Amino acid sequence: MRTFTAIAAVVIGAAVHLTAHAQDTIKIGLVNEATGPNAEAGVYTHNGAKLALEEINAAGGVLGKKLELKLEDNQSTNPGTVLAFSKLFGEKGIVATIGPIRSTQVQAASPTIKKAGIPTMIGGTDPSLTKVKNRWLFRGRPSDSYSSKVIADFGVNTLKKQKWAIVHSTDAFGAGGMAALTAALKEHGITPVLVQGYTNNSQDFTPVVLAIKKSGADIIGSYMTNSPDVGIFAKQLRQLGINAEWVGSPSVVTDTAMKLAGPALNGVYGIADFTPDASDESKGYSKKYRETYKQLDPDVYSSWAYDALKILALAINTAKSTDPEAIRKAVVGIKGYKGVEGTYTFDDNGDGLRGYNVVKNDAGKVSFIKHIDFKE
C-alpha cells in the first residue's frame, strides 16, 4: 500500500509537473492606475504586487505553478476601470483579479465583476462596496466604517475634543467617509459643527478654511482623496491661522502629501491601514521594499496590493483549485492571517480587516501612535 502511494505520488507529481509546463502559469489580473492623475499611486501598487509575486513564486508558486501578474491600466478613471476589467475577463485563464484602491472606481466596475463571477480583491474603503450583493468582492483593507470609528474614538477619547468639523471630498470615498464619521461621532453623542464638502482638484480651499474658522471647530476630521488637495488645504489652513487638531483618513499621511505640504502638515494625525513599524510583518515588508525600490518608502498603495496578492495565492492554494466558487470559499474562510496591514479574518461580506493604526506626522516623519481594533 505504501509503495502504491509513493508511486501514485510520483505519477501525480510528474503529471502536475507536466501540466505546469503545458499551462505554464496561473494568471491574476491587476487593474491599476498606471496613467492619469493617480499614476503616482499606481507605481506603488505595482511595486507592492511585484514584491508579493516574487515571494510567492520563490516559495513554489500556487498549485505547483508559477503565478503571473497581468497588468491592465485603468487610466485613473471609472470608465477606464470598467474597460480594464472587461479586457481581463475576456482573456483566457484569469482566475482572480486585484481591483482599484479607489471606491468610485470599484463602484463603477462592480456590476462587471459580478457578471464575470471572478474573485476580486478591492482596496476601496467605502463601506457599502461589500454590501451590494456582489459576492465576488473581497476587501484587502479595513472599510471606512472602521476608519471613521477610529478617527472619532481617537479624537474624542484621546485628544478630548468635542467641536468637530468634517472636511470631505464629494466623490464616493469622501461622501461615504463623511457619512460614516458623522455616524461614528453620533455614538459619542456629538453632532459636528460643520460638514464641508469640496470637489477633487479644487485649486483653492479658502472658502473651506473660512467656514471652519467661522464654525469655531477645535478638531478637523477629514476624508480627502488626492494628495495635492491635502497639500493645498493644509497650507491655506495654517496660513489663515487655524491651529485646530486634525485627524484625517490615510491620505494626510501619505509620502506624497507630506512632501507637498511640508511643515503645514506637521502635528497632523492620520489613520493608516499600513504603518512601517506597527508589527513584525510590516517591519519585514518595509525593509524589503526599501531594499528593492531604493528611493521609495513603502505606503498603503503598495502594502495593500502586497497583501491582496498574498491572500489570493493563499486562497487558491487552500482551495486546491482555481474554480471561482472554491476560491471564494477559501477567502472567506481565512481566519487570523497575519498580513502587513494587520490580521485578516474574513466575514461573509468579504471584509477582512477591522482596525487602523493612528499615526502622527512628526516634522515629516510618520510615527506610530496606537492601533485601534474593533470586534465587528
Next chain:
Amino acid sequence: MQILFDNLQVLFQGLALGSIYALVALGFVLIIRATNVVNFAQGDFAMLGAYGMVLFFTTLAWPYWLAFGAALVAMAIFGVLFNYGVYYPLRHRSFLPVLISTLGASIFLQNTVLAVFGPQPKPLEKMLNTDGINIGGIFLDSQYLMILIVTVALVAFTYLFFEHTLLGKKLQATSQDKDMARLLGIPVALMISITFVYSAVLGGVAGVLVGPILFVSIGMGSIIALKAFAATIIGGFGDVTGAIVGGLLLGVIESLAAYHISVPYKDAYAFLALFIFLLFRPQGIFGEKVSEKA
C-alpha cells in the same frame, strides 16, 4: 467686520487664480488670432514651464532667477518646435485637423513628461522667501501677490508690444489678414512662429507662477486650460482684453460663489457663467458680432 475681511480674502484668492486663467487665456487668444485654431495643448504649456522649473531649480539647483530664465528660454524654443511640429505641416488644412493635431500634442506632452519625471506631483519653491503677509486678518500669500504683479506686468508688456512696436504691428497685421500681410512684405510664417513662441512663454510663466500653489503635476495644465478656455469665451472669443477680463472675472465668480453659496459646486459656477454668456451674449464681453467681422 470679520465678514468684510473674509470677503476680501476670498476676493484676493479669486483674483490671483483668475490671473493664471487670464495668462493662459491670453496664450489661447494670441494663437486663435494668428492661426484661427484653438490650441488644446495650451494648458500643457503651463505644465511644461513648471516642469522646466523643477528641472532647472529643484533638480539642477540653479539659482531661482537663472532657472526661471532658463525655463522661459526652453519654452521659447519649445514654441518654435510646436509650431513646426504641430501647426505648420497642417497650415493649409481646415480647422479640424489642426485642432486634432494640438489635442494629440497635448496627450503626447503629458505622457512624455510622465515618462521623464514620473507620476508624483512635485512641490516647487515660491518666488519670494517669505510665506506672505498678514494685514488685519487677511493673509496675502507671497506667491499669490507675485502672480498678480507678474500678470499686470505681462499684460502691460503685451499691450505695449502689440500697439507700439513694429514687430507687434506686423503680428497684428498677420492675425487680421494673412494675404494682405504677405502682400505688404510681412514674413507671415515667421510671424506665426513668433506668436507660438510668445504664447508658449506666457504659458510657461503661468506654470512657474502657479506651481508652488497647485503643485507641479502632469494634469495641472488641463485643469487651468479648461477654465482659461471658458474665460476666452466669456471675454470674447479671440479678444485680447476679453481674455484678461474673462480670466479675472471667472476666478472671482467661482471664489465668491464657492464662499457664499456652496463649495462643492465651485467648478459649476464657472461653467454656469459660461453657459449664461453663451445664451445671452455669445460673442462675449468684448467680442464683436460675427456679422460685423465678415
